[in-house]
Amino acid sequence: MINEYFILLIVVTLALLMPLLLQRTNIPAVVGEIVAGMAVGLLFFIIYQVTGEAYIGEYPSVDFLAHIGFIFLMFLSGLELDFVRIGSQGRKKQTRGLLFFVMTLAIAYLLVLLLNRLSSAGLEAAFFAIVLATTSLAVVLTVVREMMLNRRPLGQELIVNAVIADVAAMVLLTVYAITVDLSNSDDLLYPLMAVSIFIAILVFFIVVYRIGNWAMWYFPGTLRRFFSSKDPHELGVRASLVVIFGFVAISSLVDSKALTVLGAFLAGAAISMLFRDSLLLGEKLNGIGYGFFIPIFFITIGINFAFADVLRPEILVLLPALVIITAVAKVLPFVLLSPRHRIRTNLSQGVLMTGGLTLMIAGAEIGRDLSVLDEGEYGLLILLAVVLAVITPILFRYLFRSFELDDGGESA
Amino acid sequence: MRLLIIGGGRMGQELMASTPKALVVEANPRRLENLRDLFGEDRVIEGPWKEEHLDIPGLDGVVAATHEDERNINIALTARGRGLRYVVVKVKDPARVDELHDMGFEDVICPHQFAAKAIRASLTPRSKDLIEIPIFPDSPHIGKRMEDLGFGLDAIVVGVVRNGSVIRAEGLKIEVGDHIIIVSIGWRSKELQRTIVRKESRMRPFESITVLLAEEEDLNSTMSESLYMARIFDTRVDIVSADPALMEKGKEMARVSGAELNAFTVPSLDLEALPSLLEEWGIKGCCIALRPSASYRERRRFSKWRLYRFLRDVGTPVLICRRRHPYQSVLNVLDEHPGSAAVTELVFKLGFLSRARLRVLRYGYVDPREQERLVERLTKLYGVRCSDEPLIGNPTLEFVSELTSGNRDLTVLNWNSQSINIDILGRAIMEGPSSLLLMRGD
Numbered sequence: 042m043i044n045e046y047f048i049l050l051i052v053v054t055l056a057l058l059m060p061l062l063l064q065r066t067n068i069p070a071v072v073g074e075i076v077a078g079m080a081v082g083l084l085f086f087i088i089y090q091v092t093g094e095a096y097i098g099e100y101p102s103v104d105f106l107a108h109i110g111f112i113f114l115m116f117l118s119g120l121e122l123d124f125v126r127i128g129s130q131g132r133k134k135q136t137r138g139l140l141f142f143v144m145t146l147a148i149a150y151l152l153v154l155l156l157n158r159l160s161s162a163g164l165e166a167a168f169f170a171i172v173l174a175t176t177s178l179a180v181v182l183t184v185v186r187e188m189m190l191n192r193r194p195l196g197q198e199l200i201v202n203a204v205i206a207d208v209a210a211m212v213l214l215t216v217y218a219i220t221v222d223l224s225n226s227d228d229l230l231y232p233l234m235a236v237s238i239f240i241a242i243l244v245f246f247i248v249v250y251r252i253g254n255w256a257m258w259y260f261p262g263t264l265r266r267f268f269s270s271k272d273p274h275e276l277g278v279r280a281s282l283v284v285i286f287g288f289v290a291i292s293s294l295v296d297s298k299a300l301t302v303l304g305a306f307l308a309g310a311a312i313s314m315l316f317r318d319s320l321l322l323g324e325k326l327n328g329i330g331y332g333f334f335i336p337i338f339f340i341t342i343g344i345n346f347a348f349a350d351v352l353r354p355e356i357l358v359l360l361p362a363l364v365i366i367t368a369v370a371k372v373l374p375f376v377l378l379s380p381r382h383r384i385r386t387n388l389s390q391g392v393l394m395t396g397g398l399t400l401m402i403a404g405a406e407i408g409r410d411l412s413v414l415d416e417g418e419y420g421l422l423i424l425l426a427v428v429l430a431v432i433t434p435i436l437f438r439y440l441f442r443s444f445e446l447d448d449g450g451e452s453a
Numbered sequence: 454m455r456l457l458i459i460g461g462g463r464m465g466q467e468l469m470a471s472t473p474k475a476l477v478v479e480a481n482p483r484r485l486e487n488l489r490d491l492f493g494e495d496r497v498i499e500g501p502w503k504e505e506h507l508d509i510p511g512l513d514g515v516v517a518a519t520h521e522d523e524r525n526i527n528i529a530l531t532a533r534g535r536g537l538r539y540v541v542v543k544v545k546d547p548a549r550v551d552e553l554h555d556m557g558f559e560d561v562i563c564p565h566q567f568a569a570k571a572i573r574a575s576l577t578p579r580s581k582d583l584i585e586i587p588i589f590p591d592s593p594h595i596g597k598r599m600e601d602l603g604f605g606l607d608a609i610v611v612g613v614v615r616n617g618s619v620i621r622a623e624g625l626k627i628e629v630g631d632h633i634i635i636v637s638i639g640w641r642s643k644e645l646q647r648t649i650v651r652k653e654s655r656m657r658p659f660e661s662i663t664v665l666l667a668e669e670e671d672l673n674s675t676m677s678e679s680l681y682m683a684r685i686f687d688t689r690v691d692i693v694s695a696d697p698a699l700m701e702k703g704k705e706m707a708r709v710s711g712a713e714l715n716a717f718t719v720p721s722l723d724l725e726a727l728p729s730l731l732e733e734w735g736i737k738g739c740c741i742a743l744r745p746s747a748s749y750r751e752r753r754r755f756s757k758w759r760l761y762r763f764l765r766d767v768g769t770p771v772l773i774c775r776r777r778h779p780y781q782s783v784l785n786v787l788d789e790h791p792g793s794a795a796v797t798e799l800v801f802k803l804g805f806l807s808r809a810r811l812r813v814l815r816y817g818y819v820d821p822r823e824q825e826r827l828v829e830r831l832t833k834l835y836g837v838r839c840s841d842e843p844l845i846g847n848p849t850l851e852f853v854s855e856l857t858s859g860n861r862d863l864t865v866l867n868w869n870s871q872s873i874n875i876d877i878l879g880r881a882i883m884e885g886p887s888s889l890l891l892m893r894g895d
Binding site: 254257258261262264265267268269270314315316317319321322 | 845846847848849850851853854857872874876877880884
């Protein structure tokens with residue numbers, strides 16, 4: 042009876058309703074989409090328990106659209122990167138941002154090891170450290186702009202740290218995935234292929250950037266059409282799709298989700314570096330991504346949520362532990378790197394950097410693909426991403442307004 | 454009055470006819486014959502002109518009226534150097550009139566311009582202009598009475614806008630923030646406005662221009678453009694060179710143009726060492742003028758990245774010279790960076806002083822209306838011709854389209870704003886068709 046069009050109807054209806062329902066709250070629509078997907082998944086789970094009829098995992102076309110949504114999500118994450126802003130901040134701030142990420146990584150790694158020691162969790166410490174060190178650049182940008190902090194040193198530092206954390210986490214995830222693939226694969230050609238494709242993606246990135254720059258200088262009139270609101274053929278969108286699928290096609294030569302993710306991410310980064318501040322094109326690509334494909338991805342995550350594997354006490358008890366680990370790993374570097382700042386300044390900065398929704402979910406997807414995560418741990422990371430995405434912006438706003446944070450004054 | 458007229462063309466003949474004691478210098482044999490017939494043997498000196506002609510006893514003034522502008526300017530400069538009371542110079546190119554006024558020549562005659570103004574005046578004999586002169590904090594007019602401004606018969610102060618109200622000018626002392634409203638005869642108004650405001654140091658974006666002379670071609674481009682810029686903003690020129698011959702030629706050019714000059718000889722033109730040398734020489738608030746060229750790159754003095762690093766670190770404005778002066782059209786990008794508005798205001802001052810047309814590309818998504826209001830206010834304040842429009846597409850592409858159109862002589866950008874793709878900016882610096890003034894708007 043139910044076919045893929047009905048599933049799509051459910052998905053797009055939820056995608057329409059969630060932003061409307063959540064508009065009066067501070068909860069991101071993405072969280073609503075995942076939670077709504079979970080509700081539908083729970084309903085399917087109950088139906089399966091009662092009737093034995095399965096609706097999950099039966100529709101490859103919906104899964105394909107969700108996968109495109111994932112690619113778009115990573116592409117748009119890359120598009121958000123502002124390399125010029127990082128470049129303009131000077132070496133001191135760049136080093137500080139990198140140091141912040143390394144310290145976060147180290148603290149998260151040690152705390153996950155401690156958690157493994159204290160419990161029987163048996164989490165892969167290196168992988169979890171990378172995933173917990175991710176930051177949501179979108180959340181940081183939105184909150185910083187909303188609070189009018191983008192021209193103040195505090196806001197600038199947050200954005201630089203978030204961008205560096207975003208890029209470093211992506212690269213580390215890819216390197217980690219290749220390393221795991223190398224150690225697990227019996228095929229001698231596979232390691233060579235994986236490393237070659239990794240290098241090919243980076244070379245393709247440089248080639249795209251160079252060609253783009255050349256075309257911008259010599260054919261500005263032609264390229265202007267790509268960014269015009271009056272172009273009936275939407276050449277800008279079509280060219281962006283060529284770049285996205287150029288990267289993704291190269292990365293898909295090896296069966297590795299991490300390389301696909303890196304490819305899509307670098308496609309966004311290349312366009313961002315070339316055509317910085319292309320608001321109209323950005324709006325159109327956001328429209329395609331967030332208007333259709335990305336909600337399918339998030340709702341599908343919710344629908345496919347493995348309740349049976351996650352709703353177990355030994356898994357659920359890890360959730361608060363991981364929230365605490367993430368918070369400590371993000372706040373402590375700020376305290377250590379800025380001992381002269383007020384503690385509430387460091388606290389608020391750390392809190393805002395804690396919510397790594399997109400990359401945390403990307404990490405979960407890669408982890409499951411690598412078999413580093415079982416279904417329970419995968420679900421746990423999804424839950425963690427949802428919880429952090431809900432509480433961190435609210436907590437930051439509360440801290441900011443309550444303490445009227447300055448740009449790091451002396452301790453009282 | 455005993456005048457020496459250099460050039461016995463139509464203008465020279467007219468002057469000779471109306472000035473009985475005048476002498477004329479002429480080299481053309483046919484004209485010489487005619488002049489001798491008209492004015493007698495003793496009033497005609499067979500040319501070409503030599504400096505010795507100025508030794509004629511009892512000479513009151515010189516009129517340089519040959520058919521070559523360059524030659525006339527040289528004659529005028531030499532005559533001024535001799536301290537003659539009247540030096541009148543004729544030029545064909547109207548663009549040179551302001552240049553010569555800036556050099557201190559009061560009597561500059563451009564027949565075409567003169568005719569055009571006369572025609573316009575005859576068509577609208579009662580044309581008047583209402584001009585507004587802002588008084589900046591360091592204006593030399595502060596504390597003066599309105600009557601002391603001394604505009605002569607061409608202009609009269611009709612009122613002052615102070616604290617949002619218009620008040621009568623009689624007996625009033627000038628204060629900071631006043632806007633003086635003046636009525637003048639149409640074609641005099643802009644000159645009047647320029648003369649008054651130019652004297653204010655606030656109009657200067659930099660105190661001096663430091664010219665880097667590395668090779669012969671720099672004299673025609675960097676030196677010449679820097680002298681032009683120095684005249685616009687009434688600033689000093691400092692020459693830095695490792696080549697003594699170039700240095701001498703540069704000094705001579707500066708002397709001819711009448712610019713205040715300092716010269717610094719260095720063992721080699723090293724960009725990295727320049728900031729510390731400037732500090733050592735006590736040069737503050739300067740603009741560095743240079744010309745990136747292929748020959749520099751061959752000599753490994755300026756590689757693209759070395760130049761870029763220098764531009765990033767130097768901290769002073771930099772003028773990339775391409776010999777596009779006098780500026781007819783100036784391009785500027787006004788974006789959201791806090792320092793961009795100040796750079797745009799500088800562009801309006803530049804337009805006001807050089808009479809260039811302005812093209813402002815506005816780019817901002819927080820409050821585009823605010824930028825529009827700023828451009829409107831500046832256009833009104835400085836009274837320059839300006840076209841502006843908001844950028845809808847990509848700012849870098851719009852910028853490149855404007856830049857490579859070949860219609861712009863100078864592009865002024867805020868280095869710190871970075872709304873232009875940095876590699877494209879690098880290309881604009883190395884290969885762009887227009888001169889580039891990179892300001893440091895914080």
